[in-house]
Amino acid sequence: MFLSRVRTLVAVVGVAALLGACTGSGRSGLTELQFVGRIPGINSAGGSVVVDGVRANLSSLEGTSLGSVAAGNRLLVIGDSILAGTASRYGGALCSAVVPLGWRVAVEAEAGQLVGFGRTVLRDRIYEGWDAAVVFLGTNYGGSKENYERDLARIVESLAPRPTLLLTATLFRDSMQQVNEVIRVVASRNSHVSVLDWGTASVQPGLLNKDRVHPTNAGRAVLVSSIASALGTAPETPGACLPAKYTDDSLVEDDVMPATTLPGDTIPYGTTAPVATTVPASSTTSTVAGATTTSVRP
Template sequence: MATLEGSRAPARPRAVPVRVRPVRNPFAVPHAPGLDGLRALAVLAVVAYHLDLGWAGGGFLGVEVFFTLSGFLITQLLVAELRRHGRIDVRGFVLARARRLVPALVLAVLGTLVLVAVLLPANAPGLRGDALASLTWLQNWHLLIGGVPYSESFARPSPFLHLWSLAVEAQLYVVWPLLFAGVLAVLGRRRVAVAALLLAFVSAVACAWRFDPDASGAAYYATDARASGFLIGAATALLWLPAAWRPRSPAARTAFDLVGVTALVALLLGLGTASEFASDLYLHGGFLRTGLVTAVVLVAATGAGPAVSGLLARAPLVAVGKRSYGIYLYHWPILVLTRPTGDLAAHGWLLDLGRVLATLLVAEASYRWVETPIRRGAIRRMTQRVRLNRLAAGVVGGCVAALTVSAVFALTAPAGLVSHAPTSATDLAAAGPGTDPPAPPPAPSALPGPGAARAEPVPAAPTTPVALGPAYVLGDSIALGSAQAITAALGPGTTVDAEVGRQYAGAPEAVRSWAARNPGPVVVDLGANGTVEADDVESVIAAAEDRPVVLVGVSVPRRWEAGNNAVLRAAAERHAPTVRFVDWGALVAADPGLLGPDDVHPTVRGRTVLAEAIRRALA
């Protein structure tokens, strides 16, 4: 309504501000910096473990922490989507995870293949299967079917070995939404949480059922055996809603802090002291226990325990946690490609520092220029810019996949037919226990050292065997490769029972079974592949009854070398003179030429020296 100039318009009633409290969505997914800190602890533990640092013997459990975190965060997202839209778009959910994980994975795989093709061209052809399995999220089953152990590799391992854990997570990302959506509609949130806990227990049982002390790959790689942490995280997400449930009273906060700090300390102790060779880890729910402890820590880290959340939310830990995916992807290829040989092995911490810095630099580049832009919608904006419809987008995606596979085949194409002698435990096994293969040539390496120039002298003729009766030699790949020399030294009736990757835990039963039918002496050459427990050694001696027993020490560049030799030497001293100790480490220290390029398996001359040392101990 118009008004005359100079007149005043009628006054409008003044609005009274009304304060409306926002309705908090109890199923929202708030960002918790403490979880980034927990990721940082997990990835740092894994890196320290792969660097073979003595104080990080349980660092492999960092993977279990990742599994639990993944189950928690993924289930939070599923619950939030279900509450928001009334349904779960499984296809969209899987595609979103793929957009987050696949680009950096493809970059890591292809970049590693390029470096291997340039630096170690003879190794490239053997990586085709690993690369394809990694890109298709099947690496854990590829390794399991191939019988590849996780922690017993002495020759240069595959740079894609670590991607088994990403394959496990990806498989669970596909299966869990399907199972979750169907079961939740019938049972409800709390009952699904109970069902997830029951499935976690079933996974622990499957781990125990699959466990073999001499070949723990099935219990370590199989998705069903390693799902317990993921399922515990999922159950935690269903029972604990950080957006709605927070301790309000000082007494409640103090209680949560005490429980959270206790769990965090227990988790750190496990990361430092656990052993991947301990039977208890597989038979008595070690992974399940780690998942439960991690669940308590993550509840505290999301705000229930101010002390824990504040500690884990420190800026350095958060920064590392945000880059944890890239650090995990790239650290293992860098460690493999810079595996110390010759003089470089003596540089110790300085070399490790350089490897860690290289990992952080590559991970930072991946985070800044690959992961972050894609997470913020770079691919979506690009497809919108060029106006791709679904069919065109599918064609482009298929072309990218085809180019990636073609690149893998091109980079792993053999340069020519190369004949080489066995250089690893697996190769020695293939040679058979009745052969004594020639000394392996130096493995190709980007880091040459004096070990590459070793000349292999002609071995001396075997000493005339002594009449000791039918000796029983129980061993791993070292004894397997030395079978002919040992038989020549101890006599034609000698039984060499050797398997690649064999652990001490299975030795008592093997000795007991043989001793029940045979009267001869017992030789045990084990301990290169993992830790030796004093109880197992005592059980071996008891199983041999009153027979002479020879315990062969180890020379292996692993953190358990000194401890194993100490255990074996102490057992021999307690049971002398029936039990003798062969100090193989001392023999190698006096003459490094006894070992091949992997610094573990004996050369031809080394096998002769080892066999003669065993013969002298028995004599």
């Protein structure tokens, strides 16, 4: 119990260091952070935060927390501009949220990319010993439901049996409903896949920019907190922010990305020395067998 409390405290401090100063404890056991709000227990998917004085729900998790079934702590995150905005080159919000939980995470996300980008990343990096994955590709929808389902299914099948988290997209146009339908169909066919419903959570007041697609600073706080909550504690430590190979955001206009670009605390690519945030290890670990190889070509 003591170690569990220590892990949760370290995770909260990690988010606070990035997004604001800790201002004390509120009611219901939630910690209030300046500009971010109250962060619930990091393992409680579907909780809420208070952002700029307004309570916002975290994205609901449909399925199993990845940390409860992953065989190790190496996490590959694949996405477009929405996740790129949480990468180290824009301040490292995602690393700050999940590294204290013990995850060794690489964020491979580029602005403007379609779902096929996921297959490109996997062809390049899938054999690097990943234990779990997060995939958020669909906002840049090409308009063909069949093609989207084909590519997403191939991504998911290539990652099997690694636990994989798919995020739903914001319904900023009618056709995006097709994207979310495919995500849930693909998830229903693959037992290693869970779904995080960012599409529903994102439409809460103050979480999206005027384009109704890209998160505000508050929206990114809710997004990374939701992902961290869905991941839960990694089965081993220490965590680290691993290097990314895909960092070209030139496909979109500059104003859709975060206004401030900050250097992230990331291991330089091609090096092996860890830059890690260590958290106390749990006295017991329950995992299922995970794979570091794949039988389906991305």
